[in-house]
Amino acid sequence: MKWFVNLGIQFKSKFPEQNPEQETADLEKGKQLFLSSKFDEALYHLDNAVNSGFNSTVYELRARCFQKLNYHYKAIEDFDKVIEDNPLEFSYYYSRAVSKNAIADLSGQIEDLHNCIYYYKKNKNIETRILQNLETDLKIAGNYVEGVKNTITSVHNISYHEIKNLINECLLQIKKIKLRTRRFKTPRTTESIQS
Structure with a gap:
């Protein structure tokens, strides 16, 4: 039975704790880097913001980064989510x-x-x-x-x-x-x- 309890702890730790302040900080940093044409670096921060939970603004900005980097399939996936939301x-x-x-x-x-x-x-x-x-x-x-x-x-x-x-x-x-x-x-x- 102890293995079952440990499994639950491992499973729980795989999902990041949602932190609104960190999501906002990652979004802002991603925006700044996007506007500076540093798309790879912007993606890092936007990915972190996405991992915090769904935010249409984050997905839209990440999709635009993907477009700039010619990752069009990923851009389409993100735009699908943004369109579904609005x-x-x-x-x-x-x-x-x-x-x-x-x-x-x-x-x-x-x-x-x-x-x-x-x-x-x-x-x-x-x-x-x-x-x-x-x-x-x-x-x-x-x-x-x-x-x-x-x-x-x-x-x-x-x-x-x-x-x-x-x-x-x-x-x-x-x-x-x-x-x-x-x-x-x-x-x-x-x-x-x-x-």
Whole structure:
């Protein structure tokens, strides 16, 4: 019976004690190192913060470190957790799409860009820079799809028409957002109507 009690003690010691102050210190140190482009060192501190428990901010920052170091599969895993925690934030989908593009997951990339646009439309602060980035990424993906049109099913396990339709739908949504924002940005006064 003593072995059973000892087993419980060993098992308990494998899990780190949660220390909020240490997690905060590791997160802050990780942020500083990330901003200084010291990504390997930042990962060390962010890993320590992750081991203290789930914190969406830590996972997001760690995912960005993984991207900078070209560890895109790990970045996708962390962005999955961040999106699960806050599925309405459009920027997380865009960031994950960047990593999916890097690993040649074309359908995953386009689906994430589509989700990014969907949640972006619900955002009150429309930034043209974000729309331009989305549009550029979609056009590049569209050109790529045209280049591999005959082999896309065997390479990416998705039909040409399916991916092309999704890209076109995304581009159409961006165009609608741009038109809507132009209408609200240009105030119509009586002077402009009379001119």
